[in-house]
Amino acid sequence: MTAAQFRTPWFWLSLLALMLLSLFVLYPLLNILTASFLGDGPSGWMRVIETPKYRQAIANTLILASAVTVICTLIGVPLAYVTARYTFPGKALIALLPLITLVIPEVIAAQTWLMMLGNNGLITKFLREFGIRLPSFYGWFGLITSMSFIYYTYVYIGTVAAISKFDAQLEEAAQSLGTAPVLSRLRVMLPVILPTILASALLVFTMAVGNFAISMILSHRLPLLSVATYQAAVAEGASDITMQSTLASVSVLIVMSVLFFNRWIVRRGRFEIVQGRGARPAALRGLGGLAVGRPSGAVVVISLLPLVTIAIGAFTRSRGPVMQWGEWTFDNLIRVFVTAPGPLVNSLVYAGVATFISIVFSALVSYLVVKKPNILTPWIDYVSAVPLALSGTVLGVGLLATFNSGWLSLSGTASIIVLAYVVRRMPFGMRNGQAVLHNIPNSLEEASISLGVPPVQSFFKVVLPVMLPAVASAAILTWTTTVAELSASILVYSGGRETLPIQIFRLIDSGLMAYASAYGLVLVAVILIPIIVATKVFGIDVFSRR
Amino acid sequence: MKYNPIAGLALGLGLAAGPALAQDPVLYTSNPVPAYEAVQAAVKGALDTDLGVITGGSGVLLRRIEAEQGNVQGDVFWSSSANTLGAFEALFEAYASPELAAIPEALRYPGDLFQPTNIHLVTIMVNTDLLDGATAPTSWAELADPVWKGRVIMPDPANSSTGYTIAWGLSKLLDEQTYKAVVANVVTSGSSSAVPKGVAMGEYAVGLTFETNSYAYIDGGQTELSLAYPSEGTFQTVEFSGLIKGAPAGETAQKTIDTLLSQDAQIALLKAAFRRPSRADITVSEHVGLPELSAVAVFPVDEAEAAASRDAFLAAWAELPKAGDAE
Numbered sequence: 119m120t121a122a123q124f125r126t127p128w129f130w131l132s133l134l135a136l137m138l139l140s141l142f143v144l145y146p147l148l149n150i151l152t153a154s155f156l157g158d159g160p161s162g163w164m165r166v167i168e169t170p171k172y173r174q175a176i177a178n179t180l181i182l183a184s185a186v187t188v189i190c191t192l193i194g195v196p197l198a199y200v201t202a203r204y205t206f207p208g209k210a211l212i213a214l215l216p217l218i219t220l221v222i223p224e225v226i227a228a229q230t231w232l233m234m235l236g237n238n239g240l241i242t243k244f245l246r247e248f249g250i251r252l253p254s255f256y257g258w259f260g261l262i263t264s265m266s267f268i269y270y271t272y273v274y275i276g277t278v279a280a281i282s283k284f285d286a287q288l289e290e291a292a293q294s295l296g297t298a299p300v301l302s303r304l305r306v307m308l309p310v311i312l313p314t315i316l317a318s319a320l321l322v323f324t325m326a327v328g329n330f331a332i333s334m335i336l337s338h339r340l341p342l343l344s345v346a347t348y349q350a351a352v353a354e355g356a357s358d359i360t361m362q363s364t365l366a367s368v369s370v371l372i373v374m375s376v377l378f379f380n381r382w383i384v385r386r387g388r389f390e391i392v393q394g395r396g397a398r399p400a401a402l403r404g405l406g407g408l409a410v411g412r413p414s415g416a417v418v419v420i421s422l423l424p425l426v427t428i429a430i431g432a433f434t435r436s437r438g439p440v441m442q443w444g445e446w447t448f449d450n451l452i453r454v455f456v457t458a459p460g461p462l463v464n465s466l467v468y469a470g471v472a473t474f475i476s477i478v479f480s481a482l483v484s485y486l487v488v489k490k491p492n493i494l495t496p497w498i499d500y501v502s503a504v505p506l507a508l509s510g511t512v513l514g515v516g517l518l519a520t521f522n523s524g525w526l527s528l529s530g531t532a533s534i535i536v537l538a539y540v541v542r543r544m545p546f547g548m549r550n551g552q553a554v555l556h557n558i559p560n561s562l563e564e565a566s567i568s569l570g571v572p573p574v575q576s577f578f579k580v581v582l583p584v585m586l587p588a589v590a591s592a593a594i595l596t597w598t599t600t601v602a603e604l605s606a607s608i609l610v611y612s613g614g615r616e617t618l619p620i621q622i623f624r625l626i627d628s629g630l631m632a633y634a635s636a637y638g639l640v641l642v643a644v645i646l647i648p649i650i651v652a653t654k655v656f657g658i659d660v661f662s663r664r
Numbered sequence: 665m666k667y668n669p670i671a672g673l674a675l676g677l678g679l680a681a682g683p684a685l686a687q688d689p690v691l692y693t694s695n696p697v698p699a700y701e702a703v704q705a706a707v708k709g710a711l712d713t714d715l716g717v718i719t720g721g722s723g724v725l726l727r728r729i730e731a732e733q734g735n736v737q738g739d740v741f742w743s744s745s746a747n748t749l750g751a752f753e754a755l756f757e758a759y760a761s762p763e764l765a766a767i768p769e770a771l772r773y774p775g776d777l778f779q780p781t782n783i784h785l786v787t788i789m790v791n792t793d794l795l796d797g798a799t800a801p802t803s804w805a806e807l808a809d810p811v812w813k814g815r816v817i818m819p820d821p822a823n824s825s826t827g828y829t830i831a832w833g834l835s836k837l838l839d840e841q842t843y844k845a846v847v848a849n850v851v852t853s854g855s856s857s858a859v860p861k862g863v864a865m866g867e868y869a870v871g872l873t874f875e876t877n878s879y880a881y882i883d884g885g886q887t888e889l890s891l892a893y894p895s896e897g898t899f900q901t902v903e904f905s906g907l908i909k910g911a912p913a914g915e916t917a918q919k920t921i922d923t924l925l926s927q928d929a930q931i932a933l934l935k936a937a938f939r940r941p942s943r944a945d946i947t948v949s950e951h952v953g954l955p956e957l958s959a960v961a962v963f964p965v966d967e968a969e970a971a972a973s974r975d976a977f978l979a980a981w982a983e984l985p986k987a988g989d990a991e
Contacts, residue, residue: 171982236867256867338853339820349823349854352724438698439864440884522731529728530737612737614690614716624719628696629861629880 127574128490135483136494139501142541146516147370147504153363153519162364175341176368182261182342183326189266190322194273195315197414201274202281205399206407208415218421219271221642223602224331225623229631230424231255231264232336256338264332267421269322276318280311313383320380324373328509330605331623343369344605347511351518351609359519366512373507425642431635439629450636460614461621462640468532468617469601472539476547476600477593479540481585484551485577489560506545510605513542517610530612538606543599547592554588555581594652598645618644689913689920690716692725692738696857698880699937703742706929711919722825726752729908736910739917742924743781743903746773747971748825753777756906759918763925766943771902778904779921780942782933785960786830786899788892789860789878794869801870803895804838808845814987816849817863818872819856822978825901826856830872831981832970833899837963847984864889874901879938879954893955897963902942 154162166172201212234241235255242252253259284307292302333342343365350362401407435445454462483502487495505513517538521528528534558581566576582589604619611620618641625634689707693700700717707715718725722744729738730752741756749756760776771780788807790800798811807816819827835843853859856873863871864881871878875891882889905924911917923929930941934951941948948954970977 232865236865334855338858339851345854352721437884438880439861440881440886442885527735530732530735612718614718625697627855627857628698629857629864630697633697 126490128486129492129494131482132486132490132492132494132498135479135486136498136501138479139498142537143501143504146513146520147508149519150363150366150370150512150516153359154367157360157363160360162360162367165361166364166368171341172346172365175343175346175365178340179327179343179369180372182258182265183323185258185262186265186269186326187319187323189262190270190273191315191319193266193270193417194318195277197270197417198274198277198281200410200414202278203399204410205401206411206414208411211418212414215271215274215418215421218418218425219268221598221602221645222268222421222424223604223619223622223638223641224268224329225335225604225619225626226428226634226638227268227424228260228264228332228335229626229634230427231260231267233427234423235260235263256336257340260336261332261340261342264336265326265329267417268332269325270417271421272322272325273315273318276314276321277311280314281307284310316383317380320376324376324507324509327369327372327376328511328605330509330511330608335626343372344509344511347515348605348609351511351515359515362515363519366515369509369512370507373509377507428635428638428642431631432639434632434635436630436632439631441631450632451640453633454636454640461616461618461637462644464532464615465601465618465641465644468535468539468615469597469603472536472543472600473593473597475536476540476544476596477589480544480547480551480592481582481589484548484555485581488552488555489563489581502548503545505541508542510538510542510603510607511609513538514606514609517541517606529610532615534610535607535615535617538610539600539603542603542606543596546599547596550588550592550595551585554585558584590652590656594648597648601644602641688714688716689739689911689916690718690737691920692718692720692729692741692908693743694720694722694725695743696937699876699933699939700742702932702936703924703929706926706932707920707923710923710926710928711916713916715920722748726755729755733910736908736912738908739911739913740905740920740924741908742905745825745829745901745903745967746778747967747974749773749778749904749906750971755909757909757911759907759921761918761922761925763922763943766927766945767925768942768944771942773904778906779925780902781905781924782903782930782939782942783957784826784829784874784876784901784903785893785940785957785962786826786833786872787875787878788894789863789871789873789881790890790892791863791866791869791888792890793888794866796869798869800890800892801894802892804834804846805842805896807849807870808838808842810845810849812849812870814849814851815869816872816987817851817853817859817868817870819859820852820854821981823854824856826874827852828970828974828978829899829901829965832977833963833965835977836965837896844984847981847986849987851987875940875954876938879952883938883952893960895961897961899965900962 166176197212200206201209232255233239235252236242239255242255245252255263288306288310289302292306328344330344330348333345334348337345347362347365347369350365351359431441432450433446433448435442435447435449480502483498487499508516517534518529521534521537528537562584563576563580566580567573571579601617602619603617604623607617608620608623611617616624618637622634622637622641625631625637691700691703693703700719704715704717707713718738720728725738725741726744726748729736729741732738733755756777758775758777759779761779764772764776764779767780771783773780788801792800794815798809799806801807801812818830821827821831831847834846838846850872851868853862857877859871859873860877860881862868863878864886878889878891882891905921907917907921913920925943927943927945930939930943930946931951933939934941934946934948938952938954940954940957948956
């Protein structure tokens with residue numbers, strides 16, 4: 119640390135960034151943690167220990183997340199393997215996978231599963247005719263099934279990326295040294311791709327712990343942590359924030375320990391592929407093709423069902439909560455665009471502003487962290503990763519506890535929704551930005567400065583243009599995840615500021631499936647159109663496999 | 665920026681369309697979409713203003729009003745029962761709306777701190793497709809039959825005031841053994857809207873819920889559903905609206921309450937959301953297929969006692985075995 123550091127604009131920018139992060143990330147988190155110990159009423163931790171319902175909620179959440187993680191890995195890894203290594207009939211469908219998870223709101227997915235596997239579901243009724251009785255879809259069966267079929271894509275995407283980077287020459291070397299093909303693949307490939315699989319599996323674990331929408335709809339009488347936190351936050355008669363803060367703290371602790379475990383694994387063993395030459399996919403035809411294609415296709419079709427349901431539902435007439443199947447109408451969509459366009463406009467505005475802020479902030483801050491390190495930047499790096507450990511419900515509870523009143527009262531304004539969006543999604547832009555900047559040589563910028571362009575201008579004129587394609591794809595990913603955000607915004611929104619996901623959640627809760635489907639279809643369009651425009655018009659590889 | 669169409673669009677929209685609701689009245693409501701939309705339409709017609717709506721559970725809304733005391737955001741709260749509202753009296757301002765003249769004295773809140781807007785009656789909602797040979801129950805006591813084990817759903821009293829009304833009423837109406845047998849058959853749901861949905865979707869044969877929720881599915885044309893008002897007497901809850909202290913919309917907030925209580929709005933609410941009106945000058949069966957209040961047996965419940973004993977009752981309730989427990 120020298121005095122010279124203070125004279126650069128970068129130091130002061132770092133300070134500003136750290137202050138913003140402290141105020142909007144650390145301070146709310148601190149508020150939750152202190153309220154769990156010092157909040158009004160009996161100590162939150164004592165209440166958690168003494169109340170069987172809360173103990174069960176914690177245990178159930180851990181069991182659920184573990185089960186979902188295992189199943190997602192069992193579906194995602196083989197699917198990734200066959201997709202990366204073979205071509206077979208129907209493979210093109212599987213390329214749609216990453217899109218599916220991004221565009222289907224979880225509330226709608228859960229509702230669709232009920233239509234198929236609930237007590238009155240199509241599949242349930244069909245099986246009952248053969249005397250097979252399925253367990254009730256409310257509870258473990260439903261929660262595990264629907265979460266697995268949504269989250270397996272994260273394992274799939276991670277594994278596909280790892281396998282395609284894997285150098286096939288290693289495998290050939292192993293084979294030429296006398297190992298059988300299948301065995302050599304396992305022996306050589308597994309250690310290399312295992313950290314990635316594990317990382318995606320742990321991501322699934324944390325998402326299952328934090329899941330709000332599906333848990334809310336399907337858990338019914340099974341206590342779960344996220345539902346208990348939400349209910350503590352909105353329960354009638356609960357007058358202090360101690361309980362919700364304590365439950366949120368439990369969830370933070372769980373996710374933190376998972377993230378540390380992940381770090382530890384990643385550090386422990388690392389195999390570097392210096393210059394990978396991915397294997398060419400081998401064609402599978404005939405029976406082999408069918409054997410692989412059928413199950414893979416089935417997985418994709420099942421994941422697509424919610425999308426089909428909302429497309430049909432959006433154009434189906436309804437009377438109150440009852441769908442009049444077979445009677446078609448544009449009324450539901452007219453409602454979305456004409457009668458009650460508020461949620462659509464709100465979503466576009468809030469998610470748009472939040473995406474803009476996230477991207478600008480994360481581009482600038484990752485530049486500071488990677489290219490202009492000073493004593494503050496490691497802290498910026500740590501603090502900006504903290505939201506990854508916070509589920510939406512936890513973040514919502516924290517923001518409510520912090521900005522509800524006091525010197526910075528944001529409750530009742532649109533800014534608290536935008537804030538929730540930015541805090542929740544900014545870390546993705548940060549990680550993306552840092553990855554890109556590591557690949558931009560310093561010499562580029564140094565050349566610009568030595569030619570007489572001031573440092574800040576050099577950033578805008580030299581570094582930013584090189585970063586732009588990556589920034590654009592990060593912007594689109596940020597947009598898609600922001601516009602679908604529900605669990606934090608549902609805790610902080612106020613009158614007239616409903617977004618599309620909030621409106622869909624409320625409509626499904628009131629049983630109004632037709633309206634919910636129409637808003638759902640529009641949400642899907644709002645997510646898909648930028649992706650399509652980006653890939654087709656601007657040629658940006660949004661789902662870059664890298 | 666020219667490379668980033670999304671951000672450009674966002675910025676454009678952000679500058680063009682910041683939602684501004686400063687002057688319009690804002691309604692904090694725990695009511696579902698069709699209900700508050702009927703009120704929005706009535707306010708638009710009568711006052712020519714847009715009624716902003718924020719929805720949520722009664723508890724969260726009331727605590728939000730409490731938290732916003734220094735910076736009041738809402739004008740009117742609608743609706744909750746007297747025993748929920750009792751704890752939040754300090755947040756509201758008495759308003760003797762001229763429309764109260766048409767509402768029976770017995771329904772009114774002391775000092776007109778809150779205005780009775782409608783009456784909820786508990787119904788037994790039955791999906792006749794799922795009876796499997798059993799007879800549709802028409803009384804509370806019939807639900808004690810083990811044939812109903814796991815086939816009856818009701819809202820969780822700990823999370824829902826509807827659930828609390830039902831559970832408390834049953835504990836007073838039935839003898840202890842029958843009460844325990846009924847409770848042993850029920851499955852509770854954290855969300856009260858899951859109850860009619862569960863019966864209508866065929867998840868449960870019987871649901872205990874307010875008529876406003878169950879009748880919507882019958883009105884929608886699901887002929888396999890039927891409603892029963894139990895012969896021993898059903899439970900009634902009066903729902904109130906309240907004028908929030910320091911309402912920013914001022915006089916418009918009062919006029920919003922007048923509109924909410926008006927005959928036109930109450931008929932519209934009855935037709936759209938099947939809310940039984942608090943006014944005495946509306947004949948329910950002229951508008952929907954529900955019986956008149958005078959034709960239904962109602963079991964009187966001491967609401968003050970129910971509210972005062974809440975914690976003890978819920979603790980005892982939590983100890984009782986229920987059908988959903990075994991997992």
